[in-house]
Amino acid sequence: MNRQEIFEKLKEIAELTVQDPSILASMCEDSDLAADLGLSSVGMLYIVIAIEEMFNIRMDDVSFGDFRTVRDVMDYIEQKLKA
Amino acid sequence: MKWKLGTPRRGDMIRVRAGQFYHYGIYVDDGEVIQFGPTPDAEHSLLDADIRVCVSDIHGFLKGGFLEVASLSLPERIKAAKPDEIVSRARRELGKGGYDILNNNCEHFANNCVFGTKSSEQVDSVRSFWQNIPVLDVYVAVQPDAPVVQKVEPPQRQKELDACKNEAVRAQRYFAWRVLCAGLNRSLGLDAGRIGLHRNENKKWIANGCEVSLSHCKGAVCAAVSKRPVGVDIEPLNDPRYREALLLRIATQKEKDAVAALPTGEGLCKLWTRKEAAFKRAGGAQFLPEQIDATDDSIRTVRVHLDRDYLVSVAGENLGNLRIYEVSGTDELHCVRRTDFEPF
Numbered sequence: 001m002n003r004q005e006i007f008e009k010l011k012e013i014a015e016l017t018v019q020d021p022s023i024l025a026s027m028c029e030d031s032d033l034a035a036d037l038g039l040s041s042v043g044m045l046y047i048v049i050a051i052e053e054m055f056n057i058r059m060d061d062v063s064f065g066d067f068r069t070v071r072d073v074m075d076y077i078e079q080k081l082k083a
Numbered sequence: 084m085k086w087k088l089g090t091p092r093r094g095d096m097i098r099v100r101a102g103q104f105y106h107y108g109i110y111v112d113d114g115e116v117i118q119f120g121p122t123p124d125a126e127h128s129l130l131d132a133d134i135r136v137c138v139s140d141i142h143g144f145l146k147g148g149f150l151e152v153a154s155l156s157l158p159e160r161i162k163a164a165k166p167d168e169i170v171s172r173a174r175r176e177l178g179k180g181g182y183d184i185l186n187n188n189c190e191h192f193a194n195n196c197v198f199g200t201k202s203s204e205q206v207d208s209v210r211s212f213w214q215n216i217p218v219l220d221v222y223v224a225v226q227p228d229a230p231v232v233q234k235v236e237p238p239q240r241q242k243e244l245d246a247c248k249n250e251a252v253r254a255q256r257y258f259a260w261r262v263l264c265a266g267l268n269r270s271l272g273l274d275a276g277r278i279g280l281h282r283n284e285n286k287k288w289i290a291n292g293c294e295v296s297l298s299h300c301k302g303a304v305c306a307a308v309s310k311r312p313v314g315v316d317i318e319p320l321n322d323p324r325y326r327e328a329l330l331l332r333i334a335t336q337k338e339k340d341a342v343a344a345l346p347t348g349e350g351l352c353k354l355w356t357r358k359e360a361a362f363k364r365a366g367g368a369q370f371l372p373e374q375i376d377a378t379d380d381s382i383r384t385v386r387v388h389l390d391r392d393y394l395v396s397v398a399g400e401n402l403g404n405l406r407i408y409e410v411s412g413t414d415e416l417h418c419v420r421r422t423d424f425e426p427f
Binding site: 001002004005008009012016040042044045046048049050052053054055056057059060 | 102103104184185186206209210213214216268269271272273406415417418419420
């Protein structure tokens with residue numbers, strides 16, 4: 001899966017978590033998870049579990065504080081998929 | 084576990100609503116609740132590092148919310164520790180951090196104190212939500228002129244490809260399989276070589292934890308991936324082989340009426356792909372098109388333009404969740420979501 005495909009899949013996950021279409025429309029790699037996507041810690045819970053289930057990986061070596069932007073999440077997923 | 088509004092007793096698991104979820108703690112007395120949460124001096128912090136097993140009073144725990152007390156069933160009461168032991172366990176954890184909303188949150192802490200094992204119904208229910216998201220993904224691709232043929236998994240499929248005497252057919256089936264593998268990975272994070280893919284007695288491909296369907300026609304291939312039984316068929320829209328005689332042979336009057344507004348060839352293409360998709364979903368032994376109702380609501384047909392127009396029919400559940408991806412590439416395949424397909 002290339003980086004664009006990872007982003008597209010994250011966006012599909014975000015569609016089910018972030019209800020505001022205007023937020024989704026502006027989502028990019030630089031988007032801040034809290035400030036731009038409005039994710040609270042609860043929202044992060046949904047996202048992390050969604051990533052585990054949808055990408056079939058286990059995020060057991062990171063904590064939520066490690067992810068600040070969409071790019072941080074994508075870098076982690078990319079690294080996990082290559083392993 | 085059930086919950087009730089009421090007066091807690093020493094050693095009770097308690098909780099209070101905190102937004103979408105609940106915050107949990109162990110009740111000692113009104114002056115002492117032991118919880119895994121922000122310490123009093125970092126009450127508004129969002130940092131995991133400021134979250135510790137700490138003491139607050141009942142008002143600090145509730146923050147104006149309603150107190151709920153765990154009401155254990157008989158089996159739960161048998162498993163639960165005695166109140167003094169619960170409080171001891173909680174006090175032994177005072178000062179500890181390592182908060183992790185997935186694996187070590189306040190609910191994990193409270194359950195560990197009461198039952199000796201960490202668990203979180205809240206996390207489990209979120210995980211269950213994502214595990215049960217309907218998936219109905221269809222991958223379409225133009226057949227390349229000369230796909231690079233490499234080994235595929237599982238071995239049963241490789242044997243079938245090796246047994247193909249017609250090189251063009253072999254290349255088409257090989258590419259269809261590669262598209263399926265790309266789809267399994269993209270939609271469900273699955274490796275085709277590790278999910279027990281094999282043909283059943285009716286020659287339908289089945290696997291562990293997913294459902295698949297394959298189709299190929301002149302110029303294109305198509306693969307469907309779902310968590311529920313699915314069937315897919317792809318045909319070029321304006322194939323000159325579609326003739327009225329065939330329509331008369333396979334279509335009921337109801338079906339003819341359903342496609343009456345379409346040119347014969349298009350109507351037949353629609354009916355044919357729908358019958359094939361339905362047959363593949365059902366996984367029957369013999370394809371008898373005249374016995375399959377192509378007007379059924381469990382089948383959806385769309386027009387997709389690749390190098391030309393194709394009809395793709397998908398039979399399955401959750402048709403409203405249908406997503407279509409176009410696959411391209413040679414050595415490595417990439418999938419791009421298409422949103423420009425039209426209902427047909």
